[in-house]
Amino acid sequence: MKNRQISEIFNAIADLLELKDDNVFKIRAYRRAAMNVDNLSEDIEVLAKESSLEKIPGIGKDLAAKMIEMIDTGKCRYYEELKLEVPQAMLELISIPGVGPKTARLLYNKLGVKNINELAMMAKHHRISGLPGIKDKTEENILRGIALVKKRQERMTLKEAIDVAGEVVSALKKMPGVNNITPAGSLRRMRETVRDIDVLITSAKPEKVTGAFVKLPIVKDVLAHGDTKASILSREGVQVDLRVVEPDSFGAALVYFTGSQAHNIRIRHIGKEAGLKINEYGVFNEKSGKRIAGKTESDIYKTIKLPYIEPELREDRGEVEAGLKGALPKLIKLSDIRGDLHVHSEWSDGSDSIEDLAMAAKALGYEYIAITDHSESLKVAGGLSEKEVLKKLEEIRKVNKKLKGIRVLAGVEVDILKDGSLDYKDDILKRFDLVIAAIHTGFKDPKDKLTDRILVAMDNKRVNIIAHPTGRLMGIRGPYELYLDRIFKNAKEAGVALEISSFPERLDLDDVNARAAKDRGVKLAINTDAHIAEQMNYMALGVSVARRAWLEKEDVINTLSLDALLKFLKK
DNA sequence: GCCGTTTTCGGCCCGACTGTTTTCAGTCG
Numbered sequence: 001m002k003n004r005q006i007s008e009i010f011n012a013i014a015d016l017l018e019l020k021d022d023n024v025f026k027i028r029a030y031r032r033a034a035m036n037v038d039n040l041s042e043d044i045e046v047l048a049k050e051s052s053l054e055k056i057p058g059i060g061k062d063l064a065a066k067m068i069e070m071i072d073t074g075k076c077r078y079y080e081e082l083k084l085e086v087p088q089a090m091l092e093l094i095s096i097p098g099v100g101p102k103t104a105r106l107l108y109n110k111l112g113v114k115n116i117n118e119l120a121m122m123a124k125h126h127r128i129s130g131l132p133g134i135k136d137k138t139e140e141n142i143l144r145g146i147a148l149v150k151k152r153q154e155r156m157t158l159k160e161a162i163d164v165a166g167e168v169v170s171a172l173k174k175m176p177g178v179n180n181i182t183p184a185g186s187l188r189r190m191r192e193t194v195r196d197i198d199v200l201i202t203s204a205k206p207e208k209v210t211g212a213f214v215k216l217p218i219v220k221d222v223l224a225h226g227d228t229k230a231s232i233l234s235r236e237g238v239q240v241d242l243r244v245v246e247p248d249s250f251g252a253a254l255v256y257f258t259g260s261q262a263h264n265i266r267i268r269h270i271g272k273e274a275g276l277k278i279n280e281y282g283v284f285n286e287k288s289g290k291r292i293a294g295k296t297e298s299d300i301y302k303t304i305k306l307p308y309i310e311p312e313l314r315e316d317r318g319e320v321e322a323g324l325k326g327a328l329p330k331l332i333k334l335s336d337i338r339g340d341l342h343v344h345s346e347w348s349d350g351s352d353s354i355e356d357l358a359m360a361a362k363a364l365g366y367e368y369i370a371i372t373d374h375s376e377s378l379k380v381a382g383g384l385s386e387k388e389v390l391k392k393l394e395e396i397r398k399v400n401k402k403l404k405g406i407r408v409l410a411g412v413e414v415d416i417l418k419d420g421s422l423d424y425k426d427d428i429l430k431r432f433d434l435v436i437a438a439i440h441t442g443f444k445d446p447k448d449k450l451t452d453r454i455l456v457a458m459d460n461k462r463v464n465i466i467a468h469p470t471g472r473l474m475g476i477r478g479p480y481e482l483y484l485d486r487i488f489k490n491a492k493e494a495g496v497a498l499e500i501s502s503f504p505e506r507l508d509l510d511d512v513n514a515r516a517a518k519d520r521g522v523k524l525a526i527n528t529d530a531h532i533a534e535q536m537n538y539m540a541l542g543v544s545v546a547r548r549a550w551l552e553k554e555d556v557i558n559t560l561s562l563d564a565l566l567k568f569l570k571k
Numbered sequence: 572g573c574c575g576t577t578t579t580c581g582g583c584c585c586g587a588c589t590g591t592t593t594t595c596a597g598t599c600g
Contacts, residue, residue, distance in 0.1 A: 023572080098598070135591070185600090224588055227588095272583095277585085
């Protein structure tokens with residue numbers, strides 16, 4: 001059983017316990033366990049074998065036993081029993097925004113509501129009003145909540161979120177009384193997908209700012225509107241949460257609003273142990289109530305003896321412990337990248353000429369770019385025959401002669417065939433500077449077979465990089481099944497780098513897997529897989545994945561100088 | 572249910588907004 005599945009079951013148990021009105025701290029324990037298991041960079045089955053499940057924060061004897069039961073049997077008896085105790089209808093009802101466990105129980109017990117559609121009918125006929133604590137307004141809110149379930153977008157890709165946030169921020173900037181404005185939340189942490197856009201503003205007159213915010217042209221629906229806080233649904237169906245604080249609280253509010261929730265709980269807990277109360281307004285001495293920090297994020301961390309922690313690390317995945325030990329990584333930056341090693345030209349399925357791509361790379365400040373078109377068998381992507389790819393080699397030589405200040409590396413993205421062999425013969429491959437190998441077919445093959453395919457390909461000494469190693473396309477298909485441990489081991493031994501694809505729907509390897517790769521001594525390459533010159537700008541997304549994976553400059557081959565890179569490629 | 576260089580019992584992050592309330596419960600992040 002996978003980490004994600006176990007995490008989902010723990011969360012489901014927490015939902016059921018809430019509906020049973022069980023102990024809130026027990027519920028919180030299940031939620032915390034769910035969060036920590038999901039955030040883990042190690043495979044839960046591996047930890048179980050080593051009997052070290054209880055090393056995971058929030059996992060004690062009881063939950064460790066439940067995890068082992070799930071790994072062994074695929075089921076959790078406690079969960080199955082709870083499901084029988086709590087009506088399915090209640091579970092459905094709490095998925096409505098604004099309807100929590102208390103309301104769900106009330107609706108089920110007093111009215112016998114069977115599902116969301118029935119609830120909508122009852123609300124329309126004013127059959128809910130009159131229940132204890134419920135009047136017209138609540139009835140309206142329930143209907144609005146049901147509509148929201150349908151209208152509200154699923155999680156966006158990071159790129160979509162950045163684009164939406166850009167629009168929102170530029171609209172907000174024009175409002176009167178706005179001093180500082182910063183996107184926060186999971187977007188600032190650069191998570192691969194984002195649900196809501198969180199924006200923090202400093203202003204001496206918060207209520208004026210929230211008042212103007214809810215009247216912006218982008219607003220389709222106002223979800224909440226107070227003096228310091230407001231939420232709207234944009235025309236695209238994206239929820240935007242705004243928080244306004246005074247400038248003296250900016251750092252504290254930024255920490256609070258950036259999250260993650262788990263990270264906040266950790267640092268507030270540490271503060272509490274030191275007699276400090278940390279909230280979005282500042283750090284306060286618990287006894288005297290005196291504020292001792294608030295203006296900058298660094299000030300907040302300093303009060304609990306931590307160095308500044310980069311937003312991408314704030315997931316409670318060990319950054320607090322590392323910070324206390326002075327062992328935080330020096331994260332890679334976009335400016336460390338010296339070239340893009342995976343770009344398609346018009347020779348296969350790209351749109352731009354090799355020369356134009358090289359010029360674009362030069363404009364980005366790169367020292368090199370690798371043109372890596374598809375190989376013969378990938379017909380849908382205009383894969384090149386051996387004859388054609390040799391012609392392309394000539395073209396690259398010409399461009400290199402013509403252009404100064406940028407080196408075009410001759411590359412291929414060669415298909416890994418079903419048996420792990422490559423789609424070009426060795427006497428073709430040996431003429432190229434760089435060979436990227438990738439799987440583009442047979443995604444549903446068994447785990448063993450897919451893993452072996454990549455292992456065999458990596459053993460070919462011409463192969464330098466495995467592109468988008470798990471093949472996922474967010475919103476389209478999940479990753480294919482792989483024994484990543486075996487891939488990492490082989491990659492290290494064979495001197496093959498694994499790619500972090502910056503393509504918005506790929507981001508593959510993801511942060512968790514890239515971190516695991518680094519921990520096992522594997523080198524990574526952050527590439528864009530651009531098919532037009534402009535897509536080379538996706539590099540920032542790949543770098544954000546790398547930062548979330550705790551990668552430093554030294555872990556990434558395309559931070560190397562041209563000479564050092566060529567040396568690496570020759571093995 | 573977890574956790575402990577003060578504790579194996581008694582704590583458990585913190586606050587805003589909403590609607591229904593004469594002081595607060597429910598929900599959310």
